[in-house]
Amino acid sequence: DAMVIQNPRYQVTQFGKPVTLSCSQTLNHNVMYWYQQKSSQAPKLLFHYYDKDFNNEADTPDNFQSRRPNTSFCFLDIRSPGLGDTAMYLCATSSGVAGELFFGEGSRLTVL
């Protein structure tokens, strides 16, 4: 059974039209991550939560916001998507410290 579930798996949106991607986990992990992965590039960390503590990467655009209403769920909001935001968005969880990352299958976003 999938332990990290992302929805939607595929999303096509228009330039400037807000998008929300969701992630849920059944692992009860403290840490949740959002990564952006563009074609032929490595995953780039956007932000992560340790419980409710939010950690934003310095170079994450303001256009990207996140919410974690409870342990199980985390959302990525892209307020005004640009063409350059076309990418796969990966959610991952970890138990913390030395724990490995558990990934969802990703949400593939295309901005037209």
Place this chain on the structure above:
Amino acid sequence: RKEVEQDPGPFNVPEGATVAFNCTYSNSASQSFFWYRQDCRKEPKLLMSVYSSGNEDGRFTAQLNRASQYISLLIRDSKLSDSATYLCVVNRFNDMRFGAGTRLTVKP
């Protein structure tokens, strides 16, 4: 300087070859280290954690050198199914960062 730097590849090797990937990290306070494998258009999957004493899992051997701040992955007796992108991950206080990834293609 990037926090995690990785051999760019690509590596094209015949079946049965031995191939090694390296990854260096800049922050000496990094706490844990991993190798992930990513197939085309899929999410990364854990290949193995990297322990200070080095560790082996079948044909795969991972090593960590804290003094020189690098980790390595050795694949022996390469199989066609090993073709993928290999990503190193370095963790410091839950800040999990990826290297750029090295693409491996194993050919018959």
